[in-house]
Amino acid sequence: MARILVVDDEPGLREFVGDSLRLDGHDVVEAEDGRVASKKLDERGFDLVVTDLRMPHVDGLTLVKKLKAEQPEVEVIVMTAFGAVDTAVAAMKLGAFDYLQKPLGGPDELRLVVERALERRRLLDAKAGASADDSLPPLTYGDPAMAPVVSAIEKVARTSASVLLLGETGTGKEVAARAIHARSDRRARPFLAINGAALAENLLESELFGHERGAFTGAVERRRGKIELADGGSFFLDEIGELKLELQAKLLRVLQERRFERLGGTRSLDVDVRWIAATNRDLGAMMAGGRFREDLYHRLAVFPIRLPPLRERKGDLVPLARALLARIGPSVRGRVLTLGADAEARLVAWHWPGNVRELANTLERAAILAERDVIGASDVWLEASAPPPAAVDAAPPLAAARPLVELERDAIVAALTSVAGNRRKAAEVLGIAERTLYDKLKRYGIE
Ligand SMILES: Nc1ncnc2c1ncn2[C@@H]1O[C@H](COP(=O)(O)OP(=O)(O)OP(=O)(O)O)[C@@H](O)[C@H]1O
Ligand SMILES: [Mg+2]
Numbered sequence: 001m002a003r004i005l006v007v008d009d010e011p012g013l014r015e016f017v018g019d020s021l022r023l024d025g026h027d028v029v030e031a032e033d034g035r036v037a038s039k040k041l042d043e044r045g046f047d048l049v050v051t052d053l054r055m056p057h058v059d060g061l062t063l064v065k066k067l068k069a070e071q072p073e074v075e076v077i078v079m080t081a082f083g084a085v086d087t088a089v090a091a092m093k094l095g096a097f098d099y100l101q102k103p104l105g106g107p108d109e110l111r112l113v114v115e116r117a118l119e120r121r122r123l124l125d126a127k128a129g130a131s132a133d134d135s136l137p138p139l140t141y142g143d144p145a146m147a148p149v150v151s152a153i154e155k156v157a158r159t160s161a162s163v164l165l166l167g168e169t170g171t172g173k174e175v176a177a178r179a180i181h182a183r184s185d186r187r188a189r190p191f192l193a194i195n196g197a198a199l200a201e202n203l204l205e206s207e208l209f210g211h212e213r214g215a216f217t218g219a220v221e222r223r224r225g226k227i228e229l230a231d232g233g234s235f236f237l238d239e240i241g242e243l244k245l246e247l248q249a250k251l252l253r254v255l256q257e258r259r260f261e262r263l264g265g266t267r268s269l270d271v272d273v274r275w276i277a278a279t280n281r282d283l284g285a286m287m288a289g290g291r292f293r294e295d296l297y298h299r300l301a302v303f304p305i306r307l308p309p310l311r312e313r314k315g316d317l318v319p320l321a322r323a324l325l326a327r328i329g330p331s332v333r334g335r336v337l338t339l340g341a342d343a344e345a346r347l348v349a350w351h352w353p354g355n356v357r358e359l360a361n362t363l364e365r366a367a368i369l370a371e372r373d374v375i376g377a378s379d380v381w382l383e384a385s386a387p388p389p390a391a392v393d394a395a396p397p398l399a400a401a402r403p404l405v406e407l408e409r410d411a412i413v414a415a416l417t418s419v420a421g422n423r424r425k426a427a428e429v430l431g432i433a434e435r436t437l438y439d440k441l442k443r444y445g446i447e
Pocket of ligand 2: 173174238
């Protein structure tokens with residue numbers, strides 16, 4: 001289902017086009033001239049505009065020009081009177097996708113051109129929201145610990161409830177977010193994401209909400225924000241724990257009221273999105289410390305899902321490793337590689353502090369190292385920095401056993417050293433709450 005705006009001053013034709021597209025299941029809005037169309041376009045997002053060229057007030061060419069300047073992602077099909085192909089050509093130079101000649105041949109001709117335009121829109125959307133992980137087989141698992149998680153994902157996907165994904169770094173929170181969208185009836189609508197840690201505060205804000213022309217220096221054109229573009233689809237708030245309080249307040253309002261304004265704008269826009277948030281931080285501790293809003297937490301955590309660390313679901317290792325390798329082999333070595341039993345045993349024995357991401361990286365290294373099509377234990381380097389001891393083909397011996405407390409103390413010292421003593425970052429590296437780190441520092445007497 002797409003959102004389509006049909007613009008024509010001739011009621012008969014407009015209704016014919018509108019009704020044909022509605023019959024195909026599209027959500028259609030009609031406008032009788034360019035001025036009304038402009039207003040509707042400002043109010044909500046469309047995927048496609050089908051417009052007549054000759055109309056009173058604001059004509060079709062002016063509409064196309066304005067639309068392509070402000071919302072270049074919207075596809076346009078123009079309808080032109082027989083014998084006026086030159087205006088259609090002008091419209092296509094301005095960015096229109098195609099044209100139809102009046103009188104229209106029938107619903108099939110219309111349908112064909114509309115479907116082609118929507119197909120292009122889908123391709124562009126997919127590209128915009130795509131990451132390198134897109135081609136991954138979704139949600140591979142094999143451990144009983146994952147069964148309730150996958151079942152929760154499947155159940156919640158059918159609703160529009162907000163989901164909060166919790167879990168250490170690399171446990172698959174983004175994979176889960178995409179899986180929820182892909183299994184929902186919003187799947188044909190966009191999936192958009194922002195990462196709270198990746199952008200400066202002011203950039204994040206304009207990414208999210210968009211801005212009006214002149215809202216700040218450099219805002220030369222009106223730009224629609226990602227929330228607006230995600231209308232009807234899903235929005236992934238990644239690393240939500242990194243958002244500053246001010247932005248948390250603004251987001252809360254969007255979640256509560258389902259409306260927002262572009263930066264520098266006064267008009268409120270309605271928006272219908274399903275929210276999925278993720279964090280590896282301890283939001284409980286952050287709320288206790290006044291760094292995360294409780295009201296926002298409750299809005300986001302309608303349905304919390306915790307992704308267990310890989311070390312707590314060892315039964316996932318072999319199925320995950322095989323699924324990942326099926327993709328990595330062809331892309332790294334141009335052929336299918338398999339895992340030897342000795343390599344699998346080594347993978348299962350490791351504790352995977354970096355979780356599935358670390359597993360993927362380890363397999364990629366192994367694929368590069370492997371001299372045969374079967375990966376052996378000696379190809380499996382478990383620490384990025386340290387190759388295993390001169391290995392023949394047998395699994396290198398595991399490190400001599402040491403008391404856990406000693407290992408923990410060393411890990412904390414190493415983490416603190418690697419981030420120049422910054423406790424917040426050290427806690428992140430260790431995958432524990434900052435408060436837990438403080439407790440441990442005290443217990444071990446680390447300065
Ligand atoms: N169930 C799974 N099936 C296949 N691949 C997975 C699965 N879970 C995670 N991965 C892969 O592991 C890597 C890390 O996953 P993802 O980016 O979703 O983790 P994350 O929890 O968002 O991590 P971070 O907190 O660091 O952002 C990705 O390459 C992803 O494709
Ligand atoms: Mg992530």
